[in-house]
Amino acid sequence: MKVSKPQISVVIPVYNEEKNISRILKHLIENSSPNHIKEIIVVDGGSTDNTVNLALLNNRATVIHSNKGRAKQLNFGAQRATSEIIYFLHADTFPPKNFDESIINTVAQGNKVGCFEMRFDSDSKFLNFFALLTKINHTICRGGDQSLFITKDFFIEMNGFNESYIIYEDNEFIARTYKATKFTILPDHVKTSARKHRNHGNVKLQYHFGVIHLKNILGAGPDELHDYYKRNIAIQ
16 A cells, blocks of 8 residues: 655745745745645735735745734644645745655654755855854754754644744744754755845844844843844844
8 A cells, every 4th residue: 555645834934025925936836846745825924015915826825814923923824734744934045956855755764853954145155154054963053044844743742933932933943843853954955045144244143143042042031032133133
């Protein structure tokens, strides 16, 4: 008897992503198999631009509406997901060709959670150095821009994202998964936008991200991390 492979629900939280939403949806369809991708769920957090209308033009995407806040949007999308595997993806992060097959094969080997390595859409040697660090299997080298695949059962077991975190929700959640099971890094890479770095400056932004990591290590809570972010990094 042939055992059917698990399928993937892609969950993309968005807020005013009209510049990226059509590109990412087209990219996902062109670089995966419809046999593997059961659904693409776009979770809108109240966009005031043309994000929702553009997403609705793609017949493979389902748009749902959530309260603003990435953790809330990610959890809401996961609740709606009907596949055995959930793939959380930012609208400006583009996964490699056949990413779906890589994820499914990895899960079939008993792995519950993981991500890809990452590169920026930039020639900056400074940013390329930080991108190389995503090869290292340590929580300090993780982040939502690397995308995240996880079995739905394990996501439920981990109680989802902590909605107290307005920022740093990906890091907080991934840190919990590291404590609970083996975290897998796939050898191929996603390509993510360096738009925030272009807006703020590479060194300045990495410095502020470093401070946020350090504050978390020293015990800062979600409100303190968000306050630092608001004061030092423009909210896009």
